[in-house]
Amino acid sequence: MRRAGRLTVVASLSFYIPYYVLGNRDIATYGLFSSVAMGFLAQIPGPARRRSRTLLRSLPIALVLVATGTLLAGDLWAAIAGVLAFGFVIAFGAAGGPSLAAIAPGLQLFFILACFPPYAPQTLPFRLIGVVLGMGLLAVAERVLWPERPPVSYERLLADASDDLADDLQRRAAGGSHKPPGRSGVPDWPVEAVWPPGVPAGARPGSAARHDRALRDAGRALSFAKARLRDLPDGALPPSATEPLRGAAGSAMAAAAALRGGPPPQTDGLRQTIAAVYRRERTEDLGRASITASCLAAAEGAWTLATAVRVAFDASAEPARTFSWLRFPYAGRGAVDLWRSRFAVHLTRRSVYFQGAVRVALALAAARLVAGTLNLSHGFWVLLAALTLLRGRAAETRKTLVPAAVGTVAGAAAVGLLLVVVGPRHDVYAAITPPVMAVAFAAGAIFGLGWGQALFTVLITLVFTQLAPAGLQIAEVRVLDVIVGAAVGVTAGLLAWPRGGSGELRRSSARLLLRSGDVVRDTARALVTTGAPPAGTAPPAGIARVHEAMELVEAAYGAYQVERRRDDAANWPAVLTAGDHAARGADILLDAREPGSLAPWRSVVIDWADRVGDACVTVATAVRDGHAAPPLSTVVGPPPDAQLVDVQAWLAGVTKELALITSRPSDGR
Helix, strand or coil: CHHHHHHHHHHHHHHHHHHHHCCCHHHHHHHHHHHHHHHHHCCCCCCHHHHHHHHHHHHHHHHHHHHHHHHHCCCHHHHHHHHHHHHHHHHHHHHHCHHHHHHHHHHHHHHHHHCCCCCCHHHHHHHHHHHHHHHHHHHHHHHHCCCCCCCCCHHHHHHHHHHHHHHHHHHHHCCCCCCCCCECCECCCCCCCCCCCCCCHHHCCCCCCHHHHHHHHHHHHHHHHHHHHHCCCCCCCCHHHHHHHHHHHHHHHHHHHHHCCCCCCCCHHHHHHHHHHHHHHCCCCHHHHHHHHHHHHHHHHHHHHHHHHHHHCCCCCCCCCCHHHHHCCCCCCCHHHHHHHHHHHHCCCCCHHHHHHHHHHHHHHHHHHHHHHCCCCCCHHHHHHHHHHCCCCHHHHHHHHHHHHHHHHHHHHHHHHHHHHHCCCHHHHHHHHHHHHHHHHHHHHHHCHHHHHHHHHHHHHHHHHHHCCCCCHHHHHHHHHHHHHHHHHHHHHHHCCCCHHHHHHHHHHHHHHHHHHHHHHHHHHHHHCCCCCCCCCCHHHHHHHHHHHHHHHHHHHHHHHCCCCCCCCCCHHHHHHHHHHHHHHHHHHHHHCCCCCCHHHHHHHHHHHHHHHHHHHHHHHHHHHCCCCCCCCCCCCCCCCHHHHHHHHHHHHHHHHHHHHHHCCCCCC
């Protein structure tokens, strides 16, 4: 309701002042539609200051889209080509993160509105003034008119969870038992570390920027540390195991303080402690060495957490042998390179962002072709309907057709009755438009699609009745255009990846598990073989491939979360956790061990790795085909020597995560 009230004030000022005071129809039209595009369609996330900043940064793009659309409006095929190209580029921009995904629908409207007749390039300056007016007023209103309460930030939840991890590390170092689940006021950090249920989708660290990538790594590292702590037995621990736990607790507390605005955490001391204990661990007896290995893995997770927080806030990175690109490949790269890399990863038909962009571009181009060929008046309504009613899954797009049609017909009937009763009284329409705006902007979110379409139809008709003489035919045109646009959207949804995020989630998850199995095998062979590995089997390259596969799974999981159909045959967060733990454990071993250092135990290590790799293939096949995987047997036995405890702990941990994937359904969060 606050958003609807704020947008009503901005839209009214953007329309009434240019039209009734200045007498300029073009400024009024583009001022109104600019505020609607970025305040209603866009739904920009974040606190008021961030939303205002996003609007101002989007303004140059909006001006370019309006200018280009205006110049292409004179030729149908040029306009169709423009809609196809800009529709794809704008929609694919969602791969850049939540903010870009939020503004994409609004940016589409700028080109859609401008690329329709009349071809009037002489009006371009007034159109651009309207865009600046509408977006500028909206940016100011976001800061001063009923600002919304800032959403819960990822940093805050991560800070609370880091303090909780520090408490758990200190408790275990002191010989205490496992922390009871759910400390008062601090929920246990979720396994879906990048998608915590307490954070709105727009506030999640999903962009390609270094800050967001580091926060995602920090969240995953925290999950890894907690999982390794759960591997420890209850009771007192060997002194060699408690030393890294105490250092890890200090780093976790420092990370929490930094996330709340304190100085960057110092992690070099913990790094040195871990290295020293690694050297001593292999001289202990087997039982103590196994416990120490789990403690070291938890400490590695805490070190990664704290170092990722340093990177997130642009602190200098402390040295580690594989720091430069294995553990934090983004730390030394520029912003342009990071964004280019993100879009390159998703420029594949296996990315839901690519699929969605193709689907939107085809729907808009087809709608523009239909509207231009049939010479539909107000044809941009066809494209607007196709854009707003199109969903990720074809079945959901089909479901929007009936409520959209019913709502539009009801709205047209209501406004038709109003036109008959009131007649050509523009003063009456001008007076009732603002309250209709307030209700229309809130109706869809509160009452559903049908009500939203009905009231938006009334609003659009009232606006165009003031802009030009119109009768009942404008309501009839609105009904026809919405039905045509919805039909085009349904067709595009059927032709372009109709299963949406849930279908791609299966394929991407299977690919991630297969690549995780490859990393396990390649890392094991690197540890037992001296010399350079064969081409294509170097573990660092495999770890990079796992990270790329995780990006595609995270994107598909995000799309899946907003779909109505739930596919809970697999525990999807556990898929991400298994991939992360496979890559992270391999990274830790490669940092601590020299190539060929485990050559005396080659047969044992290779056998373990092959068994875990086969388990990855088994679970990947089950996930892809949608059936339960057979129970995984004990694929990793007890280590025959203390030199193998860290390898055994890593592979046993990956096996545990694999067993969770199909053993129980996901909670669907």
